[in-house]
Amino acid sequence: MLRHAEIIAIGSELLTPNRLDTNSLFLTERLNSIGIEVELKTIVGDSEERLEQVVREAVKRSSLVIATGGLGPTEDDVTKKVFARVLKRQLVLDDLILDRIKARFRRRGMEMPANNARQALVPVGGQILENPAGTAPGIWMATEGCDVILLPGPPSEMKSMFEDSCMPRLSEMAGGVRLFKQVFKATGITESSLDERIAPIYAKYKNPVTTILTSPGEIQIHLIGRGRSEDEARKIVTELADKIELELGDLIFSRGEENLEQIVGYYLMMREMTLAVAESCTGGLVSQRITSVPGSSSYFLSGVTCYSNRSKIDLAGIPPLVIQMGGAVSAEVAKGLAEGIRTKTGATIGLGITGIAGPAGGTVEKPVGLVHIALSMESSMDHQEFRFVGDRERIRQWASQAALDMVRRKLI
Amino acid sequence: MLRHAEIIAIGSELLTPNRLDTNSLFLTERLNSIGIEVELKTIVGDSEERLEQVVREAVKRSSLVIATGGLGPTEDDVTKKVFARVLKRQLVLDDLILDRIKARFRRRGMEMPANNARQALVPVGGQILENPAGTAPGIWMATEGCDVILLPGPPSEMKSMFEDSCMPRLSEMAGGVRLFKQVFKATGITESSLDERIAPIYAKYKNPVTTILTSPGEIQIHLIGRGRSEDEARKIVTELADKIELELGDLIFSRGEENLEQIVGYYLMMREMTLAVAESCTGGLVSQRITSVPGSSSYFLSGVTCYSNRSKIDLAGIPPLVIQMGGAVSAEVAKGLAEGIRTKTGATIGLGITGIAGPAGGTVEKPVGLVHIALSMESSMDHQEFRFVGDRERIRQWASQAALDMVRRKLI
Numbered sequence: 001m002l003r004h005a006e007i008i009a010i011g012s013e014l015l016t017p018n019r020l021d022t023n024s025l026f027l028t029e030r031l032n033s034i035g036i037e038v039e040l041k042t043i044v045g046d047s048e049e050r051l052e053q054v055v056r057e058a059v060k061r062s063s064l065v066i067a068t069g070g071l072g073p074t075e076d077d078v079t080k081k082v083f084a085r086v087l088k089r090q091l092v093l094d095d096l097i098l099d100r101i102k103a104r105f106r107r108r109g110m111e112m113p114a115n116n117a118r119q120a121l122v123p124v125g126g127q128i129l130e131n132p133a134g135t136a137p138g139i140w141m142a143t144e145g146c147d148v149i150l151l152p153g154p155p156s157e158m159k160s161m162f163e164d165s166c167m168p169r170l171s172e173m174a175g176g177v178r179l180f181k182q183v184f185k186a187t188g189i190t191e192s193s194l195d196e197r198i199a200p201i202y203a204k205y206k207n208p209v210t211t212i213l214t215s216p217g218e219i220q221i222h223l224i225g226r227g228r229s230e231d232e233a234r235k236i237v238t239e240l241a242d243k244i245e246l247e248l249g250d251l252i253f254s255r256g257e258e259n260l261e262q263i264v265g266y267y268l269m270m271r272e273m274t275l276a277v278a279e280s281c282t283g284g285l286v287s288q289r290i291t292s293v294p295g296s297s298s299y300f301l302s303g304v305t306c307y308s309n310r311s312k313i314d315l316a317g318i319p320p321l322v323i324q325m326g327g328a329v330s331a332e333v334a335k336g337l338a339e340g341i342r343t344k345t346g347a348t349i350g351l352g353i354t355g356i357a358g359p360a361g362g363t364v365e366k367p368v369g370l371v372h373i374a375l376s377m378e379s380s381m382d383h384q385e386f387r388f389v390g391d392r393e394r395i396r397q398w399a400s401q402a403a404l405d406m407v408r409r410k411l412i
Numbered sequence: 413m414l415r416h417a418e419i420i421a422i423g424s425e426l427l428t429p430n431r432l433d434t435n436s437l438f439l440t441e442r443l444n445s446i447g448i449e450v451e452l453k454t455i456v457g458d459s460e461e462r463l464e465q466v467v468r469e470a471v472k473r474s475s476l477v478i479a480t481g482g483l484g485p486t487e488d489d490v491t492k493k494v495f496a497r498v499l500k501r502q503l504v505l506d507d508l509i510l511d512r513i514k515a516r517f518r519r520r521g522m523e524m525p526a527n528n529a530r531q532a533l534v535p536v537g538g539q540i541l542e543n544p545a546g547t548a549p550g551i552w553m554a555t556e557g558c559d560v561i562l563l564p565g566p567p568s569e570m571k572s573m574f575e576d577s578c579m580p581r582l583s584e585m586a587g588g589v590r591l592f593k594q595v596f597k598a599t600g601i602t603e604s605s606l607d608e609r610i611a612p613i614y615a616k617y618k619n620p621v622t623t624i625l626t627s628p629g630e631i632q633i634h635l636i637g638r639g640r641s642e643d644e645a646r647k648i649v650t651e652l653a654d655k656i657e658l659e660l661g662d663l664i665f666s667r668g669e670e671n672l673e674q675i676v677g678y679y680l681m682m683r684e685m686t687l688a689v690a691e692s693c694t695g696g697l698v699s700q701r702i703t704s705v706p707g708s709s710s711y712f713l714s715g716v717t718c719y720s721n722r723s724k725i726d727l728a729g730i731p732p733l734v735i736q737m738g739g740a741v742s743a744e745v746a747k748g749l750a751e752g753i754r755t756k757t758g759a760t761i762g763l764g765i766t767g768i769a770g771p772a773g774g775t776v777e778k779p780v781g782l783v784h785i786a787l788s789m790e791s792s793m794d795h796q797e798f799r800f801v802g803d804r805e806r807i808r809q810w811a812s813q814a815a816l817d818m819v820r821r822k823l824i
Contacts, residue, residue, distance in 0.1 A: 039457060040462060041456075044451075047451065050452060057465070113602070113604040156803060156806060213430055277717075283708075283715075284700035285696070285700045287696030288694075290696075291717065302717055302719055303719075304714060305715035308709075311714030392704070396704070
């Protein structure tokens with residue numbers, strides 16, 4: 001029964017002061033979900049010699065070795081070569097893969113560079129893992145005592161390949177123990193306030209295990225339970241999850257993987273409403289987040305980023321006098337943006353955001369981090385004032401989260 | 413002469429889906445600055461057996477091994493025990509350290525818990541590294557062929573200890589070798605095409621070392637050279653850098669850490685020009701990227717995200733007939749968006765983007781990934797058609813990169 005795995009991340013860039021291997025976080029989460037623990041992670045550069053030493057040890061000590069990276073088309077992509085050597089397999093050219101890579105380039109109106117042919121080399125006996133998102137296929141090699149999986153380095157390619165082509169088979173190999181995971185996402189509360197409310201509840205449970213993670217404007221609560229069946233694991237998690245949900249109420253915006261922009265999208269679709277946004281300090285971030293959701297064109301009409309005062313007047317229809325009197329960052333301007341964009345576009349809901357993202361532009365009265373958000377509907381106008389802390393990026397992130405959450409709360 | 417190091421991060425929490433070893437980034441940066449490269453990183457849990465295997469390999473293959481973590485007072489802090497065993501050293505109680513730990517607790521009005529006595533165990537011959545910020549001292553063991561440094565896991569303790577007690581000695585051991593690094597960022601070319609052009613140039617050099625990194629729409633070329641002085645290292649890098657720059661010309665948009673939105677910002681400021689954006693498929697991403705740069709309010713006037721056809725007509729002033737004739741994704745609409753937003757806002761440059769980000773909405777004639785970008789100035793109109801490959805996020809990222817690059821090319 002498969003219980004343990006080790007992960008090898010390959011690429012010299014992962015040994016610089018600027019880059020970390022984050023692929024292993026995704027892999028660990030997925031492996032854990034089927035009861036496999038990661039015992040070791042190694043990060044190695046593009047040196048054939050070092051990689052070979054690492055691979056020799058890995059296939060000796062572990063029953064599952066997952067490697068990411070080094071499947072690209074260039075000279076320094078040595079993963080397949082080294083694994084083939086250690087496992088004593090020849091590399092042969094796979095015509096089918098070669099044709100597929102060529103077709104991929106053709107679709108983009110390009111000739112395949114000669115280098116890319118290297119990506120069609122496959123160790124004898126290796127099973128090919130499809131890569132719908134890129135040129136480099138993955139490879140699964142089953143040897144006596146050790147299964148080896150080679151995955152591409154780019155996260156989007158790696159993730160879909162692992163999920164589709166590896167998880168079903170690994171899940172079978174892992175048999176027995178099942179994990180069940182419940183994620184809650186909350187917003188509108190600080191981490192310590194949230195923990196004060198739920199720690200007395202979750203601290204009584206060793207199974208499931210509770211983990212709390214935070215990012216600007218979002219707190220995630222992860223509950224992971226283990227049982228002899230998925231059903232048992234789910235029951236174990238549900239008992240605690242229900243209590244936490246009862247305590248936190250509508251601070252929780254998601255009970256799954258959905259992010260806030262997806263949740264807002266669901267509500268808008270459900271209520272057959274439309275949204276338009278006029279934003280200043282967030283500079284298009286709110287619009288960008290909403291439109292990152294496939295299908296958002298059915299409820300999102302348009303957004304305007306009003307950086308200049310003139311554009312606040314021209315694009316969102318704010319009376320010049322309002323800006324002259326209260327300045328560009330005020331409750332009145334936020335309301336004007338919200339109402340202006342709503343009436344201009346005919347949307348059900350208009351959202352207006354103005355604030356000071358910094359680092360410059362703050363005053364004693366209106367410091368960096370001050371943000372006004374307004375939500376306009378035909379028969380109502382809501383407004384909130386926030387004071388966020390952090391750098392430009394964090395303040396913009398917080399503000400976009402708060403704006404989306406105002407829409408959510410209006411619709412629940 | 414010390415040239416290479418490997419890092420071992422110890423702690424089961426580093427093998428969960430939520431935590432990464434970030435200590436190694438600091439260590440790598442400091443080591444690189446004195447000419448030592450990190451060749452390997454291993455992350456291992458609190459299992460004595462696994463750690464022992466890792467340590468045995470490490471001291472065999474590397475001349476410098478730096479371990480972080482596992483020096484705490486609890487049962488599962490096994491670092492010293494395992495290293496002592498592998499290096500065949502006994503662990504003895506150091507009275508001086510014991511007194512110091514006791515005093516530390518006394519100062520906080522506490523008795524030392526019995527467990528903490530373990531932190532006063534030192535392998536015979538090990539030199540103690542002071543820990544002003546915590547209880548666990550570090551240890552340096554010099555053996556034949558390999559220097560081993562054990563550091564505590566908490567970043568603040570690890571950093572000050574490494575900086576104060578290790579860097580001077582390591583710098584001497586590295587023989588004063590200095591590294592110099594040059595980064596180029598390029599866009600508008602695929603990785604393999606770029607590599608075909610510059611591989612014949614850089615392959616001739618072992619020093620500097622060349623590494624190529626890619627993300628959607630951006631390729632980074634890192635050149636790292638070593639010399640006996642920073643000046644020599646710089647000269648070694650410059651020789652190759654000049655050749656690469658000559659070959660790639662204006663495909664290179666940055667010679668440092670700047671991203672494309674910063675570069676575009678510099679040019680706009682330098683030329684005292686202003687920019688406005690009307691985007692459809694990128695949904696505010698271009699606007700969001702431009703405004704992520706502090707000070708962008710001096711050159712960015714406004715952006716509109718025209719998701720509905722009505723907003724393309726109302727906000728960007730596209731004649732309805734143009735949309736009826738060519739559809740929302742066409743060269744004409746991109747041009748209409750660019751010109752419309754320019755004249756509406758009075759900006760020097762208007763940028764228009766329309767395309768199909770997917771996953772739905774594609775046809776045979778207009779597939780997912782088709783993007784039209786137009787750039788309007790008072791006396792010129794440029795247009796480009798792209799076919800990007802990948803999921804919604806990648807297509808939007810590519811498109812925003814291509815749009816920003818059109819502005820850059822117009823201004824250089």
